[in-house]
């Protein structure tokens with residue numbers, strides 16, 4: 001079997017007496033959307049933070065494209081193609097949409113200094129990269145609008161463009177649907193479905209309609225442990241998952 005793009009081997013992270021990730025094993029193939037679901041406090045964000053390098057595991061290893069990246073700092077993982085979109089908005093609200101994406105592209109490029117952003121934002125390669133990422137999320141027409149003037153849904157799309165500007169192999173999305181209305185959620189689902197062929201995605205999400213519409217595979221995290229991992233239909237029918245999480249949630253949306 002081909003080496004998965006991401007392989008997580010027995011990741012452990014504790015906070016005092018709490019085991020936030022308890023020997024978590026996970027693999028994500030190239031081109032896959034792999035959803036991580038589970039109740040509040042299950043350890044989803046803790047897992048993502050360990051993947052990005054923002055939180056150190058107490059045990060376990062992480063491989064990207066077969067390479068052990070466990071000891072790599074966040075910037076090095078980003079350079080290798082790991083990108084995270086944050087649950088809490090991290091956009092610069094006094095800058096335009098295009099500026100935010102150009103800044104991300106510039107930071108990833110590494111050849112420019114942040115101090116020269118005022119000049120760099122006028123540089124054509126950065127502007128072009130920003131424009132392309134904005135077009136990719138259907139925000140091209142809002143490029144010159146200040147972030148503070150964008151709707152919540154547009155800000156979420158912009159976060160995605162910021163992540164895409166770093167040309168990732170693997171996108172780690174932490175609740176991209178959070179706070180979106182029905183129409184905005186549908187737009188986001190469509191957008192993520194379109195990205196499927198360009199980038200692999202780990203999707204942490206509470207919106208089960210979105211998860212079951214998008215995911216190729218789903219892993220269920222409860223109290224830090226993966227209790228099930230499989231195709232959406234297998235997860236939907238799994239008795240332990242129903243007991244621990246899905247319960248009466250009305251998950252009727254089919255995959256694809």
Ligand SMILES: Nc1ncnc2c1ncn2[C@@H]1O[C@H](COP(=O)(O)OP(=O)(O)OP(=O)(O)O)[C@@H](O)[C@H]1O
Pocket residue numbers: 015018020038039040041042043044045046047
């Ligand atoms: N910095 C921290 N210090 C102490 N405890 C923490 C810290 N971060 C997370 N925890 C604890 O670790 C456990 C897992 O939290 P985490 O935020 O990863 O869960 P989650 O599945 O992402 O939850 P949610 O769905 O609500 O975002 C929880 O019990 C939480 O209280």
